[in-house]
Amino acid sequence: MRPDTKNFKRGAAKALGNERIQANLLGLYNGFDRARLAAADGTPDWELMREQARAIKAHTIDNLDYYLELAASNVEKAGGTVFFAKDADAAAGYVTDLALARGVKLVIKGKSMVSEEMSLNERLTDAGIEPVETDLGEYIIQLAGETPYHIIAPAIHKSREEVTDLFEAKLNSPRYEEITELAAEARRQLRDKFIRADMGITGANFIVAETGTVALVTNEGNGRMCTSMPRIHVAITGMEKIIPSMDDLGIFLRLLIRSATGQRISSYVTTVTGPRHADDEDGPDEFHLVIVDNGRSRLLADPELRESLYCIRCGACLNACPVYRKVGGHAYGWVYPGPIGAIVTPVMTNLADAKDLPFASSLCGACREACPVKINIPRMLLHLRKEVTEGRKYPTERNRSVLEALAMRLWRLSLSSPAALSIANSVARVLQKPLLRKGRIRWLPPPLSGWTPSRTFPAFVRPFRQRWRG
Amino acid sequence: MADGREQFLRTVRQALGRDQAATPPPKSGEADGESSIRDRASEIQREAEDNADALMSRLHEAATEAGWNVTRVASPAEAADHILRVVQDLEARSIVRSAHDVLDALALDEGMARAGVSMTLAAIGDMATEGQRQEQRASIRESCISADVGLTGVDHAIAETGSVVLLPRRGVSRLVSLLPPVHVAVVRRGQVLPGLDELFALQRLDHIEGDLGSYLNIITGPSRSADIEHTLVTGVHGPGEVHMVLLG
Ligand code: SF4
Numbered sequence: 001m002r003p004d005t006k007n008f009k010r011g012a013a014k015a016l017g018n019e020r021i022q023a024n025l026l027g028l029y030n031g032f033d034r035a036r037l038a039a040a041d042g043t044p045d046w047e048l049m050r051e052q053a054r055a056i057k058a059h060t061i062d063n064l065d066y067y068l069e070l071a072a073s074n075v076e077k078a079g080g081t082v083f084f085a086k087d088a089d090a091a092a093g094y095v096t097d098l099a100l101a102r103g104v105k106l107v108i109k110g111k112s113m114v115s116e117e118m119s120l121n122e123r124l125t126d127a128g129i130e131p132v133e134t135d136l137g138e139y140i141i142q143l144a145g146e147t148p149y150h151i152i153a154p155a156i157h158k159s160r161e162e163v164t165d166l167f168e169a170k171l172n173s174p175r176y177e178e179i180t181e182l183a184a185e186a187r188r189q190l191r192d193k194f195i196r197a198d199m200g201i202t203g204a205n206f207i208v209a210e211t212g213t214v215a216l217v218t219n220e221g222n223g224r225m226c227t228s229m230p231r232i233h234v235a236i237t238g239m240e241k242i243i244p245s246m247d248d249l250g251i252f253l254r255l256l257i258r259s260a261t262g263q264r265i266s267s268y269v270t271t272v273t274g275p276r277h278a279d280d281e282d283g284p285d286e287f288h289l290v291i292v293d294n295g296r297s298r299l300l301a302d303p304e305l306r307e308s309l310y311c312i313r314c315g316a317c318l319n320a321c322p323v324y325r326k327v328g329g330h331a332y333g334w335v336y337p338g339p340i341g342a343i344v345t346p347v348m349t350n351l352a353d354a355k356d357l358p359f360a361s362s363l364c365g366a367c368r369e370a371c372p373v374k375i376n377i378p379r380m381l382l383h384l385r386k387e388v389t390e391g392r393k394y395p396t397e398r399n400r401s402v403l404e405a406l407a408m409r410l411w412r413l414s415l416s417s418p419a420a421l422s423i424a425n426s427v428a429r430v431l432q433k434p435l436l437r438k439g440r441i442r443w444l445p446p447p448l449s450g451w452t453p454s455r456t457f458p459a460f461v462r463p464f465r466q467r468w469r470g
Numbered sequence: 471m472a473d474g475r476e477q478f479l480r481t482v483r484q485a486l487g488r489d490q491a492a493t494p495p496p497k498s499g500e501a502d503g504e505s506s507i508r509d510r511a512s513e514i515q516r517e518a519e520d521n522a523d524a525l526m527s528r529l530h531e532a533a534t535e536a537g538w539n540v541t542r543v544a545s546p547a548e549a550a551d552h553i554l555r556v557v558q559d560l561e562a563r564s565i566v567r568s569a570h571d572v573l574d575a576l577a578l579d580e581g582m583a584r585a586g587v588s589m590t591l592a593a594i595g596d597m598a599t600e601g602q603r604q605e606q607r608a609s610i611r612e613s614c615i616s617a618d619v620g621l622t623g624v625d626h627a628i629a630e631t632g633s634v635v636l637l638p639r640r641g642v643s644r645l646v647s648l649l650p651p652v653h654v655a656v657v658r659r660g661q662v663l664p665g666l667d668e669l670f671a672l673q674r675l676d677h678i679e680g681d682l683g684s685y686l687n688i689i690t691g692p693s694r695s696a697d698i699e700h701t702l703v704t705g706v707h708g709p710g711e712v713h714m715v716l717l718g
Binding site: 078136140 | 683
């Protein structure tokens with residue numbers, strides 16, 4: 001998915017002005033958010049579990065290289081193939097080449113946010129392969145030619161009438177009035193795809209390093225179809241999805257599912273360890289695990305942002321967020337919306353374009369409160385705001401211009417001692433002369449120009465200390 | 471295609487600020503010795519036997535909440551009668567079943583035949599050659615696609631969540647509990663575990679013994695979706711109606 005993060009304000013205004021979307025978004029609060037609270041209430045040791053999960057994640061992420069190697073070697077021992085993809089392009093290339101090499105014509109897909117990062121459907125289609133989304137919400141989104149609105153409920157912004165219109169237009173189906181009829185139509189349409197598909201692609205909610213097992217949480221059964229019917233199964237996952245042991249799975253499943261939908265457990269939890277064994281009755285002949293970086297190592301490298309990788313993608317922070325619940329998912333412009341999206345999107349795509357996102361929060365703290373792994377989202381939003389104002393650019397430090405780096409270094413140096421500050425100030429007072437108007441700087445030269453399109457910068461004046469001394 | 475593994479891991483290490491692979495301290499049970507995994511597993515199995523009754527009752531309650539139609543019966547004959555009744559109420563014509571032992575003990579064949587219901591065993595014959603296996607595999611798939619009801623035993627059940635656990639392998643197809651619109655699962659006394667943690671502890675035992683299967687399904691109630699207007703519908707892709715028979 002190509003990021004479109006420059007237009008947050010426009011996207012937000014559009015959603016705010018759309019009564020139907022506003023009505024549909026109410027469900028996030030009335031449905032998910034309250035169900036989560038009730039589920040947490042009904043789970044003994046909920047708070048203890050959150051602490052434990054956070055500690056496990058902290059340990060795993062701090063030793064991610066170790067656990068990645070362990071997971072990969074265990075997937076291979078189980079007869080699977082592992083591909084490490086440094087970015088979205090490499091991941092999409094691997095999957096597409098594999099599909100072509102195996103003569104795949106039809107791919108069925110379970111919900112996978114990482115595949116959205118990769119624009120995988122586009123890539124497969126370009127290669128002459130038909131990708132079909134099979135999660136009901138994703139199926140609707142694919143028919144509509146849109147992108148997911150929410151990481152758990154991709155079509156939450158659509159009303160049943162809109163789905164009826166869509167099915168009539170795209171599937172030639174009758175004008176169904178009931179949601180059950182719409183779901184039944186999707187079941188009929190997709191059943192045939194499940195039977196004919198050559199390849200199933202899914203995400204992975206967790207990867208258990210100790211055994212090389214992929215765990216999938218689903219409700220509809222399409223995940224089971226994708227892992228059982230076709231002759232090839234490909235699981236695609238972000239590198240942060242690792243947990244050390246089977247022993248950790250219970251805690252994480254409880255936290256994920258209860259935070260996501262408020263269910264005690266989803267209809268299906270499926271674990272996959274390699275392809276089918278020789279004497280299994282069925283299952284795929286081949287299993288591939290694609291582990292994707294695509295900017296996650298930048299989150300890892302910044303100690304201030306590292307804990308964003310503890311995220312288990314439950315969506316609770318979206319449902320709890322008063323901003324997300326008004327502006328909706330599309331305004332954020334990329335795969336991950338809401339509070340956690342406002343952190344990972346700028347770093348994984350481009351901070352300069354996505355600079356509005358860290359500011360799309362009232363810092364009320366509801367996200368942190370809701371997060372099952374207690375991620376301190378408000379702290380990271382503040383950190384990114386600072387990065388934006390200092391003009392720091394992701395993706396990479398290397399992208400920062402030499403001049404900018406030098407300016408930043410001088411800036412820091414100038415703050416490091418009173419003498420240095422005073423020298424810097426004197427230099428700046430001379431240099432600013434051509435830019436001054438009414439005691440404000442109207443325009444700053446690059447690299448500081450980010451400051452001045454919408455505001456002025458106070459002029460450098462003789463510091464109080466110098467003035468006081470006369 | 472070149473696997474960028476080394477480069478990938480190097481990037482991760484750099485991000486973590488080191489140039490050597492980490493050997494992390496033991497954490498969250500991952501360094502547990504094999505003997506402690508074995509001990510834990512036998513303790514779990516013993517408790518599942520000792521508390522079988524209480525666990526059955528807890529399962530009954532949680533499974534009902536989760537959307538199963540639950541019936542507890544005292545004998546295999548009663549279980550067979552009940553299943554026959556379910557099948558007749560559905561006006562089902564065809565059943566596909568797994569090769570779980572508990573189903574053999576129910577001796578369903580005759581009753582089903584009398585009711586005019588065809589029952590197919592989804593298992594590849596012992597003596598099959600590779601060519602025959604291929605054929606049988608295709609025909610199992612066809613049976614699952616066309617059957618009205620899928621009937622299975624279970625490998626475990628979970629009281630905490632009201633779930634059954636299936637470990638597909640020889641004799642247990644992945645598709646019997648998935649493709650037909652109705653799934654009937656028979657749980658034997660002694661198969662019920664208290665919670666998810668016990669299930670995964672047993673999986674760890676399978677792992678160290680080299681017996682870990684390729685697949686595991688925890689099934690809890692019918693297939694569901696709330697993707698349109700947050701309204702719950704059942705039977706999207708998976709079975710829309712599920713029955714749990716508690717035996718003993
Ligand atoms: S940040 Fe926390 S609450 Fe938000 S999606 Fe991730 S795990 Fe869930």
